Every structure is written in C-alpha cells, then in structure tokens.
Amino acid sequence: MPKRILQGTVVSDKQEKTVVVRVERRFTHPLLKKTVRRSKHYHAHDEAKSYKVGDSVSIEETKPISKLKRWTVVETTQKA
Numbered sequence: 001m002p003k004r005i006l007q008g009t010v011v012s013d014k015q016e017k018t019v020v021v022r023v024e025r026r027f028t029h030p031l032l033k034k035t036v037r038r039s040k041h042y043h044a045h046d047e048a049k050s051y052k053v054g055d056s057v058s059i060e061e062t063k064p065i066s067k068l069k070r071w072t073v074v075e076t077t078q079k080a
Helices: none
Strands: 005-012 018-028 035-045 056-061 071-078
Touching: 005 035, 005 071, 018 056, 018 071, 035 056
Parallel strands: 035 071
Antiparallel strands: 005 018, 005 056, 018 035, 056 071
C-alpha cells in the first residue's frame, strides 16, 4: 500500500524533533454547493530541526514514532 503524502504549512516548531503542520483541504459542500476549507494539524518528525514556522513542507505517512507522531517531513516546498 503506498504511503500518503500531504502538503501543508509549519505552524509550530517548539517541540524537540517535532513540527506541527497544518494541512488544508478544499471540497464542495454537498448542500450549499460552495467551496469549503477545512484544516487539520499533524505532528511530524523532524530529526535535524531544520524547519521553521511558515515553511511549506511535504509530509509522508510512516509507522508510529510516538503517541501523536505518525508522519515525517520529506522536503521543503517553500521557505518562509
């Protein structure tokens, strides 16, 4: 089964070896037929602590690293 890859923005880098990434998805509301934005926060592993708040990054699904971390940062799409 392929690993999922999501793109989002780093919103917190205060934890040790962890960044919090906000991933936004857009969909059409079934009743209102308007485009709706929803976002979700993911905790992702960052071994080198090289990502800062505002960076656009890609995260990849992985085996559980801790209680909340199931993602690792793959690459930076755009620096802040």
